[in-house]
Amino acid sequence: MIDEQFVLHRYKASSHAAVVGAVLLAILLILGQLRGEGIRWDLFAVLAAMAATKVAAMIYFHFAD
DSSP states (O other): OOOHHHHHHHHHHHHHHHHHHHHHHHHHHHHHHHTTOOOOHHHHHHHHHHHHHHHHHHHHHHHHO
16 A cells, blocks of 8 residues: 555655765766766766756755745
8 A cells, every 4th residue: 555654765765866876976976087087977967967956956845845
């Protein structure tokens, strides 16, 4: 049975997974820089999109609540 607690746990799990993904992307970008490979623009674009979405959602929820 799908109830309110199931939805809340699913939301929290997705949020934690997104944060772990963002940290991993940042680590890969930094390691590439340290190795002298330059900026991986594909990884940077994904990380920037995740950050922009997070900030936009925080601003929206700040003013919506």
